[in-house]
Amino acid sequence: MNIKFRLTLMSFLQFFVWGAWLITIGTYCFNAKGWTGAEFGAIFSTLGLSSLFMPALTGILADKWINAERLYGILHVCYGLILLYVPKVEDPNTLFYVIFGAMICYMPTISLSNSIAYTILKNNKYDVVKVFPPIRVWGTIGFIAAMWITNIFSSPTPPSIFKDFGLSVGNAISDISGSPIYANQFYIAAFMAIVLGIYSFTLPKCPPQKTISEDATFVEQLGLTAFKLFSSYKMVLFFVFSMFLGGALQLTNMYGDAFLNDFAKIPEYKESFVVEYSTIIMSISQVSETLFILAIPFFLKRFGIKQVMLFSMIAWVLRFGLFAYGDPVGGLWMIILSCIVYGMAFDFFNISGSLFIETTTDSKIRSSAQGLFMMMTNGVGAYLGSKISGFVIDNYFTHGGIKDWHNTWLSFAIYALIVAVAFAVLFKHKHNPKDVESVSH
Structure with a gap:
């Protein structure tokens, strides 16, 4: 399969599994759960908390000990499994820790996906400056696609395109999952994240570059x-x-x-x-x-x-x-x-x-x-x-x-x-x- 296409698919899914719930989790917390702004603010703050330390830690792992594409896959599978648990949480304090766990897994994959793409493109003699931007744009397209799908499958009001069937797709999925339709956003993201995690193991190998010298101080590392x-x-x-x-x-x-x-x-x-x-x-x-x-x-x-x-x-x-x-x-x-x-x-x-x-x-x-x-x-x-x-x-x-x-x-x-x-x-x-x-x- 064409290398550029494979990386484009990775970029698309990378942001699809985030866009499926990032913009709509506020609606879930306020409308489906009735939680306060402070409770939701604490939950959303986990994005920032995880960004303080996880990208640096995973960067060290990928630089010194484990293939970047394998680490990337493991993190996405874990991210997906954690998201599957989100609809079962009824307490905002518990959801804080659940989303925090999901963000610990997801946030470092943003920089890892870039590193993987750069490495694979360079190894295949591509001009990264010219080839990477069109690949990255598909990440934004994936984010948009996820938002549209979430709107259709998680809307409490049946979209007009489905009204003639007497049942919204959102309600159909709700009947299957046994959960409020607002929760479908997490199931969608979880499923696609696990797919992406498995898919990443098929990507060309990106072994540790060991760019950090052995005698570097802890601060430098x-x-x-x-x-x-x-x-x-x-x-x-x-x-x-x-x-x-x-x-x-x-x-x-x-x-x-x-x-x-x-x-x-x-x-x-x-x-x-x-x-x-x-x-x-x-x-x-x-x-x-x-x-x-x-x-x-x-x-x-x-x-x-x-x-x-x-x-x-x-x-x-x-x-x-x-x-x-x-x-x-x-x-x-x-x-x-x-x-x-x-x-x-x-x-x-x-x-x-x-x-x-x-x-x-x-x-x-x-x-x-x-x-x-x-x-x-x-x-x-x-x-x-x-x-x-x-x-x-x-x-x-x-x-x-x-x-x-x-x-x-x-x-x-x-x-x-x-x-x-x-x-x-x-x-x-x-x-x-x-x-x-x-x-x-």
Whole structure:
């Protein structure tokens, strides 16, 4: 079988098994279980907690002791088995530990999948710079496909395409599994994760490279030498803003689908397209993401790294602000536009931030510095964003069990605006077109 096709399938499934539940777990916790924002925030914070240490630990394992594709397969099988247990959990405190276990298995596979793809492509004499991006795009497509399938098979309202049959597909699966249809998202993800785990054992071997010298210190083995970057004022600012933006990303992942589903509680919107196909509406964000990736080279060359990062922050303001004023009828365009600007909000900071690290750090610690960047966004930022937002929503924007989504999103927009203004004023970085050219070649 063609190597590129096999890696494309791996990339597709890698994000399919995450997209099947990541955006919709909020709806599950709020609507199916009736849990509070703080309880859900704690559960969602496991993504950040696991990102603090697991990628580094699995990186050491793959570098020194075990084939990357085997470790990847073991982690996905374990991830799938843990997800199978999720629908049986009735207590939010227990679910915290269950999801934490799942995230310990899943989060390191994101970087492992990249490493596996790079290794296999290089071993087969492919130009990684040209060949890998089209392969990676299929990961986003997999995420979108999972969201669509979840919406169809886990919706409490039978999608209109199935109404003529007198029974929704979601209810049919519910009858088989004996669980609420909201739980189908976890069964879908679990099944495909186990399939991916088994499939990975058939990939070309990626043996340990032993890139870490035998006499390296424990600190060097863990990649902690990059922490010396915190002695630079400019780098401290960059990592602090990375943390703030990591928190913003969690807000939209946590509450987007639950926000759209809550329109069902308003009679005039109960049967609207937005409520019936909330996850499909949210998937516009991922479609936008794939399109904005193509625009990044132009923006970087024209405006520079700092301006592109600032564009991302402004896009977050629009993302939240448009949600605050959108509704399924007259304000549908705001909801859709919010999903479109998400692509700029997500891609522009992640990629320009990665480029900033690439062009401003010593080559000896560059990989570790990139890991530190991801730790601040997906680790510290994600954890704080999850915990603090849950507390704020429970104490300030929930009244009589009803969430005030308008003021919730408005407060998030104000937060993003403050971050953007502070970044524009405090962060100094001169645009140098050669930086972009040096990385693109």
